[in-house]
Amino acid sequence: MRFAALVVLLCACSSSPERREYRQSAFPSAPAFNPVTDSPITTGQPGYVGSPERLPRGTDRRRLPETPNTRKEPGLWASGGPDVVDMTEPRLLGVLLPLPDESDTDDRATALRCAAGMSTMVTVASGRSVDAAISRAAGLSAVERSCIAASLYLACLQTMRDHYDAELQKGDLYNPETLAGLKRLTETAKRFRDTSCHHAPVSPDGDLLRRQTLEIWHREIKAVSNER
Amino acid sequence: MSVNGMERDAARDVLKWAARRKSASLEDLRRIGEEIANSPLRALIVYGREDRPPCNQ
Numbered sequence: 001m002r003f004a005a006l007v008v009l010l011c012a013c014s015s016s017p018e019r020r021e022y023r024q025s026a027f028p029s030a031p032a033f034n035p036v037t038d039s040p041i042t043t044g045q046p047g048y049v050g051s052p053e054r055l056p057r058g059t060d061r062r063r064l065p066e067t068p069n070t071r072k073e074p075g076l077w078a079s080g081g082p083d084v085v086d087m088t089e090p091r092l093l094g095v096l097l098p099l100p101d102e103s104d105t106d107d108r109a110t111a112l113r114c115a116a117g118m119s120t121m122v123t124v125a126s127g128r129s130v131d132a133a134i135s136r137a138a139g140l141s142a143v144e145r146s147c148i149a150a151s152l153y154l155a156c157l158q159t160m161r162d163h164y165d166a167e168l169q170k171g172d173l174y175n176p177e178t179l180a181g182l183k184r185l186t187e188t189a190k191r192f193r194d195t196s197c198h199h200a201p202v203s204p205d206g207d208l209l210r211r212q213t214l215e216i217w218h219r220e221i222k223a224v225s226n227e228r
Numbered sequence: 229m230s231v232n233g234m235e236r237d238a239a240r241d242v243l244k245w246a247a248r249r250k251s252a253s254l255e256d257l258r259r260i261g262e263e264i265a266n267s268p269l270r271a272l273i274v275y276g277r278e279d280r281p282p283c284n285q
Contacts, residue, residue: 091273109252112260113245119269120238130268137272160246167247178248220239227240 092118093137095149098192100185107181114156118213121152121220125212136209144206150196154189155214159221161186234269 091097092115100107119133126133137145161182168179202210264270 093272105254105257106252109257109260110245112257112264113242115273116260116264116267116269117238117242119272120234123269123272124235130272133272156242160242163243163246175248182246216235217239220235221243223236224239224243 091115092149092153093122093140093145095146095196097149097153098188100188104181106178107185110157110160110181110185111153114153114160118149118152118156118217121213121217122209124216125209136205140203140206140209143200144202147193147197147200147202148206148210150189150193151210152213152217154186154193155217157182157186157189159217163221163225 097111097115099111102108122137123130123133126136140148161179164179164182264273267273
């Protein structure tokens with residue numbers, strides 16, 4: 001009962017006229033917003049209809065996001081892009097081989113022949129399946145593919161040169177330009193191999209592919225040589 | 229896609245090419261290019277950029 005009387009007394013005090021007047025003065029209502037005096041710079045704000053102000057520009061140039069016109073990687077239709085791979089260049093295991101100038105048709109044809117010949121051997125070493133050979137090559141790093149391709153390419157050219165020397169020993173007259181071209185190509189291939197394999201770690205899979213391919217290569221070259 | 233008995237032909241082609249008695253002509257170059265273009269091995273020879281695996285990988 002005494003508690004109820006205390007509650008009634010407190011309620012009566014808090015709702016007295018003096019108390020209500022004090023609360024209203026402590027929380028005045030917000031003044032009306034005048035855009036002319038309260039916010040003179042309104043360029044770009046909603047409702048602005050005046051002429052654009054010339055604001056000072058910073059010297060920092062913002063890096064804009066790329067657009068289809070500035071993007072460098074090939075899009076869906078990569079074959080139409082400017083950065084497309086030249087499919088006429090001979091590659092072995094996806095590695096571009098060192099090529100002589102296009103005007104040197106003899107050396108260029110030799111490089112093509114070696115790229116095709118060694119690609120055949122890689123395919124045979126991969127169970128005679130092109131798809132399997134591609135999967136096998138794709139499983140290797142670019143660095144070791146480059147080293148393996150350079151080694152195979154050099155082996156092909158050395159075989160050609162050795163064969164040419166052997167035929168020369170038999171007394172057949174050959175074009176001296178062909179021999180000079182083979183020597184030139186072999187030297188270039190050797191430098192390519194040395195550069196590609198310098199500090200190039202070759203994985204066990206890569207080493208196995210190289211050994212299997214060279215084994216088949218030498219076996220077939222020996223068999224063809226015995227046919228003659 | 230499979231190939232059979234191509235290794236012997238490839239070895240023979242390489243040795244035959246090494247033993248030719250004249251320089252290659254533009255016609256020779258075109259013919260070899262066509263051989264490679266029509267070969268099932270073309271994908272392996274030219275399957276793409278060095279650091280990019282083929283699309284089906």
